[in-house]
Amino acid sequence: MVRLADLKSGQRFLDVGTGTGGIALEALRRDSNIKVTAVDFTLKMIQVARQGKDGDKISWLQADGQNLPFKEVSFDVVTSGYLIRNVSDPVQAFREQTRVTAPGGKVICLDTAPPPDNFLKPFILLYLKIMIPFLGRLVAGDKNAYDYLQESTRAFKSPEELQKIMTDAGLEKVSHKRLMFGTQVVLKGSRPRDKQA
Ligand SMILES: C[S@@+](CC[C@H](N)C(=O)[O-])C[C@H]1O[C@@H](n2cnc3c(N)ncnc32)[C@H](O)[C@@H]1O
Incomplete structure (x- = not known):
């Protein structure tokens, strides 16, 4: 940027x-x-x-x-x-x-x-839904903040x-x-x- x-x-x-x-x-x-x-x-x-x-x-x-x-x-x-x-x-x-x-x-x-409509979309959605909150909990100790992040990214x-x-x-x-x-x-x-x- x-x-x-x-x-x-x-x-x-x-x-x-x-x-x-x-x-x-x-x-x-x-x-x-x-x-x-x-x-x-x-x-x-x-x-x-x-x-x-x-x-x-x-x-x-x-x-x-x-x-x-x-x-x-x-x-x-x-x-x-x-x-x-x-x-x-x-x-x-x-x-x-x-x-x-x-x-x-x-x-x-x-x-x-939001992820573009292509073959990667299901994998990206899975990553957003599972991996981001998991990493958020692991690294920052705050699952909720990272739940928000992935939900707001999709929306x-x-x-x-x-x-x-x-x-x-x-x-x-x-x-x-x-x-x-x-x-x-x-x-x-x-x-x-x-x-x-
Ligand atoms: C997700 S963080 C991004 C921080 C940084 N730009 C980066 O890329 O790492 C969003 C930041 O925007 C600030 N923010 C949100 N609404 C704002 C507003 N209306 N005016 C100024 N700052 C705002 C928040 O305090 C927060 O620090």
């Missing part, structure tokens, strides 16, 4: 719903000359994220991704990883990401996708639906690529050059 962002030195990068900061820290690792800002509305997540390598070089903020505390045109690239499945109004979340992005800038989203929007949501929010040239046997999707769009958000 960070590779897709194709960041250039000096660019302003925002990660929304940053969690423990994996995407923001990776962006900075790839180019230490970019200006990285990351927001999440859960304070505890940000406290952990701050402790990552070079975490002190990132501006961490507690904020709602559906009402970002930035002026219009504040960033060149805006990303979100596994945020959209959690927000109450995905169009509003992308509208905000579009508003704070510079004309011609990129908005990139990574999320889960989540298709990449085509997400693509339409991003377009409805004002982005253009929106495209997507499925990853990991089609169970993950990365979507990319840009803010039109001549559009006011």
Whole structure:
């Protein structure tokens, strides 16, 4: 996802719903000359994220991704990883990401996708239903959280639906690529050059 962002030195990068900061820290690792800002509305997540390598070089903020505390045109690239499945109004979340992005800038989203209709589907469904809760219990000691994860993955929007949501929010040239046997999707769009958000 960070590779897709194709960041250039000096660019302003925002990660929304940053969690423990994996995407923001990776962006900075790839180019230490970019200006990285990351927001999440859960304070505890940000406290952990701050402790990552070079975490002190990132501006961490507690904020709602559906009402970002930035002026219009504040960033060149805006990303979100596994945020959209959690927000109450995905169009509003992308509208905000579009508003704070510079004309011609990129908005990139990574999320889960329901498995595509092919011969792998029954195996993927079995993996989601049995293996994910099992691993959740084994590694994190929390089966319920991982039950939620697999249920919401199966019920989540298709990449085509997400693509339409991003377009409805004002982005253009929106495209997507499925990853990991089609169970993950990365979507990319840009803010039109001549559009006011
Ligand atoms: C599944 S985690 C993903 C974290 C990280 N992006 C990653 O890929 O590892 C989703 C994160 O989104 C945050 N979140 C959910 N709704 C949000 C909102 N409306 N505004 C900001 N953050 C939100 C949660 O606190 C959580 O840290």
